[in-house]
Amino acid sequence: MLKPAFLGALLWVVLASALTVAQADSLFIYSGAGLRQAVQPLIDRFERETGVQVFVEYGGMGQMTTRFETTQRGDVYISGARFYTDQLAKKGLISDVHPLVYHTAVIGVNRARAATLTRFEDLASPGRRLALGDPKAMALGRTAESILDASGLGDAIRANVVARGATDQQVTLYVVNGDVDAGIISRTAAVQHADRIAIVDIPTAYYQPEEVTIGVLSTTQAPERARQFVAWVTSKEGIAAFTQVGFLPIAAPAP
Amino acid sequence: MSGLLLLAGGCLIAITVTVLGALLALASHLPLDALWLALQQQETVFALRLSLYTSLLALALALLFGTLAGYLLARRSFPGQALIETLLDLPMVTPPLVAGMGLLFLLGRDAPVGSAMAAAGWHLLFSPAGVILAQTYVATPLIVRSARAAFQAVDPDYAAVAGTLGLTPLWAFLLVEIPMAGRGLLSAAVLGWARALGEFGATLMVAGATRLHTETLPMAVFLNIASGETEVAIACALILLSMAFALLLVIRLLAGGKSAGQGQFQHA
Numbered sequence: 328m329l330k331p332a333f334l335g336a337l338l339w340v341v342l343a344s345a346l347t348v349a350q351a352d353s354l355f356i357y358s359g360a361g362l363r364q365a366v367q368p369l370i371d372r373f374e375r376e377t378g379v380q381v382f383v384e385y386g387g388m389g390q391m392t393t394r395f396e397t398t399q400r401g402d403v404y405i406s407g408a409r410f411y412t413d414q415l416a417k418k419g420l421i422s423d424v425h426p427l428v429y430h431t432a433v434i435g436v437n438r439a440r441a442a443t444l445t446r447f448e449d450l451a452s453p454g455r456r457l458a459l460g461d462p463k464a465m466a467l468g469r470t471a472e473s474i475l476d477a478s479g480l481g482d483a484i485r486a487n488v489v490a491r492g493a494t495d496q497q498v499t500l501y502v503v504n505g506d507v508d509a510g511i512i513s514r515t516a517a518v519q520h521a522d523r524i525a526i527v528d529i530p531t532a533y534y535q536p537e538e539v540t541i542g543v544l545s546t547t548q549a550p551e552r553a554r555q556f557v558a559w560v561t562s563k564e565g566i567a568a569f570t571q572v573g574f575l576p577i578a579a580p581a582p
Numbered sequence: 583m584s585g586l587l588l589l590a591g592g593c594l595i596a597i598t599v600t601v602l603g604a605l606l607a608l609a610s611h612l613p614l615d616a617l618w619l620a621l622q623q624q625e626t627v628f629a630l631r632l633s634l635y636t637s638l639l640a641l642a643l644a645l646l647f648g649t650l651a652g653y654l655l656a657r658r659s660f661p662g663q664a665l666i667e668t669l670l671d672l673p674m675v676t677p678p679l680v681a682g683m684g685l686l687f688l689l690g691r692d693a694p695v696g697s698a699m700a701a702a703g704w705h706l707l708f709s710p711a712g713v714i715l716a717q718t719y720v721a722t723p724l725i726v727r728s729a730r731a732a733f734q735a736v737d738p739d740y741a742a743v744a745g746t747l748g749l750t751p752l753w754a755f756l757l758v759e760i761p762m763a764g765r766g767l768l769s770a771a772v773l774g775w776a777r778a779l780g781e782f783g784a785t786l787m788v789a790g791a792t793r794l795h796t797e798t799l800p801m802a803v804f805l806n807i808a809s810g811e812t813e814v815a816i817a818c819a820l821i822l823l824s825m826a827f828a829l830l831l832v833i834r835l836l837a838g839g840k841s842a843g844q845g846q847f848q849h850a
Contacts (some may be wrong), residue, residue: 331585338593389809390664439692463809490708490790497786504708505692565596 353380354552359393359407359466360385361430361495361513361540364562365569366405373559375439379552387465387494395420395544402547403556408466408537415542423554424542425561428574431536435502435512441525444509447533451483458490458501458510467495471511496524499524518573539574552571553569605823613815620817628794629802629818632751634800637711637778640717648722653755654730655740656810669788681719682787689715712789713796717778725774731761732766734746769833776829780822 363385370540371383384394395401395415404421407411407430429562441451461470468491468569475481482519489507491506492498499516501507503523517526541560543553559565568577606701612620620626622827660712673681689696689706699706744754760767782800789796789803799822806815 331589334586335589338589387808392808393807393810393812404825437591458790461793461805463811464791465808474750491795493786493791493805498788500686501790504690506686506690507761573730 343480344573351376352551352552353382354403354549354556355401355516356381356383356403356405356556357385357391357401358385358405359388359391359539361407361515362405362466362569364515364519365574366520366570369560369565369568370518373556377502377552377555379556381556388456389464394545399546401544401547402472402553403541403542405541405560406466407539408469409540410469410537411465412489412540412541412542414439420545422545424540425558426577427541427561428576429536430466430539430567431514431575432474432511432534433514434509434529435517435518436509436518436527437502437505437507438523438525439505445527446526447478447530448480449527450487450509451480451485453487455487455509456489456507457487457497458492459486459488460495460498460511461491461493461565464535465475465495467498468492469512470534474529474534478530487561515576517575536566536575538577541570587755594753608816608823609820612813612820617817617820618814620813621821623814623817625794625797625802625806625814626817627820629797629799630821632710632713632778633799635821636713637717637775637781639716639777640721641771641775643714643718644658644725644778645767645771647718647727647773648725648770649760652726652731653733653759655726655730657735659795670723670726673720673728678716678720678781678783678785679787680783682716685716685719685784686787706798708790708792710789710796712717713785713798716784717781719784720781721778724777725770728770728773729767732763735766736762754799765836769836772829772833772836776826779825779829783788812827 338381347504356370364409366383366385370383375455376428377516384391384396388407392406392411392414395404403416404412405427406565411424412421412424416424434444434447434450444455448526449455459471462468462472478484490498492501492510495516496514498510499520502510505522509527511529512524514526541557543550543557547553556573566576594847649682651670657662668794676684687693689699691700691707696707704711706715712791740762741758744758745751749757780800781798782804785796785798785801786804791797791801795807797805799818802818803815803822806812806818
């Protein structure tokens with residue numbers, strides 16, 4: 328027979344096991360969603376070699392910052408743009424900030440339309456369909472806006488924008504799918520979809536590429552472990568994981 | 583028995599306190615004057631208007647399609663009916679983002695359906711029309727299901743009698759069966775509306791996240807959380823929650839207490 332005491336015990340077991348999931352030797356990391364291809368293999372290796380369990384949350388940088396400031400929890404922060412770690416540093420919430428690689432923007436052109444879109448200026452020709460990132464929600468959206476402003480073609484290009492995305496991959500998906508002719512996306516996303524996307528470089532005069540940065544959060548409960556992880560990501564092998572997927576090394580002169 | 587009641591009471595309290603706690607925490611995060619300011623922002627007002635406009639149109643479409651389809655499912659049986667009904671249940675369990683991807687691929691400019699529609703001058707992608715499509719997509723299955731249950735609870739003999747008294751089947755449907763299933767249909771409508779109003783994932787993919795263009799209330803919540811502007815996000819969230827609360831309360835009242843609620847779903 329089912330006794331209430333038994334039901335109660337069952338409830339307690341379910342609750343307790345739900346609450347203990349996130350304990351033991353672990354690190355909690357925030358990472359820009361666009362960095363995932365490089366960050367995930369590094370995390371996997373770190374877990375294998377140290378036995379430390381790593382929890383990672385990927386997302387747009389604005390969202391990550393809000394999440395961190397609300398929860399006041401986390402050990403390491405990997406940012407798609409120095410802007411966000413600078414903001415945290417101003418509030419004394421992050422230390423040991425290191426630059427990793429350049430997060431560069433390119434014009435990703437759907438291959439079916441690549442013949443007619445070969446230069447930056449082509450974005451401004453009437454009738455183009457373009458997608459950009461939301462300038463407040465994602466780092467590359469902000470970059471794209473400053474590129475447009477610096478090019479002097481901002482108005483003409485903005486008139487061609489038919490959709491905004493909330494993430495780099497959303498904008499990329501629209502380009503891959505052919506729903507737009509082109510978009511300003513990360514070089515890594517363009518490289519990832521090289522079969523469907525042709526790359527048109529953005530003149531360097533129009534912008535300063537973003538630096539990907541990593542730092543240790545002030546809320547860390549395990550500073551040693553956090554620094555160990557940062558050291559691993561900033562190592563030669565760590566940087567190589569980034570450059571392999573299309574990020575540009577900082578040692579080389581900026582493109 | 584009293585031990586069980588005590589335990590059940592404890593569970594009810596735990597659930598209620600958690601829900602209430604999350605709501606109060608959300609509301610207390612924003613001082614009243616900041617809330618008032620956020621409510622007056624152009625973005626908030628736009629999102630509210632777009633949400634109302636698109637969700638009501640989506641509801642009208644979903645009701646039109648859903649009521650008729652639900653009626654057919656309730657009144658006739660045909661080969662493959664179980665398959666079709668299961669298929670129609672799928673959008674209810676599909677993550678909305680996946681539904682959005684599916685619709686995006688279906689309606690993409692290079693896809694057959696999408697290019698045919700574009701040729702006809704219908705531009706659903708990246709437009710408020712895309713928002714309506716996404717909302718209709720998630721609301722319709724819900725309405726089909728509820729409408730089917732509502733019609734099943736109505737004895738078909740009433741329409742048959744109306745027929746013998748000279749009403750054509752269409753008029754019997756409109757004048758006899760719809761009013762008799764009315765309460766069930768109304769609560770179906772409210773559920774469908776609530777679902778359309780809260781729709782986010784499919785809208786994000788199909789209509790894009792363009793501020794002041796395809797920015798519904800849930801989209802405004804998402805974009806403003808993403809950009810760290812929590813005031814507007816919370817203001818929009820509170821509007822959504824108050825509307826949802828009102829809607830759900832209406833369902834409760836329409837369902838008229840426990841007995842009607844049970845009656846409506848026992849055939850589902």
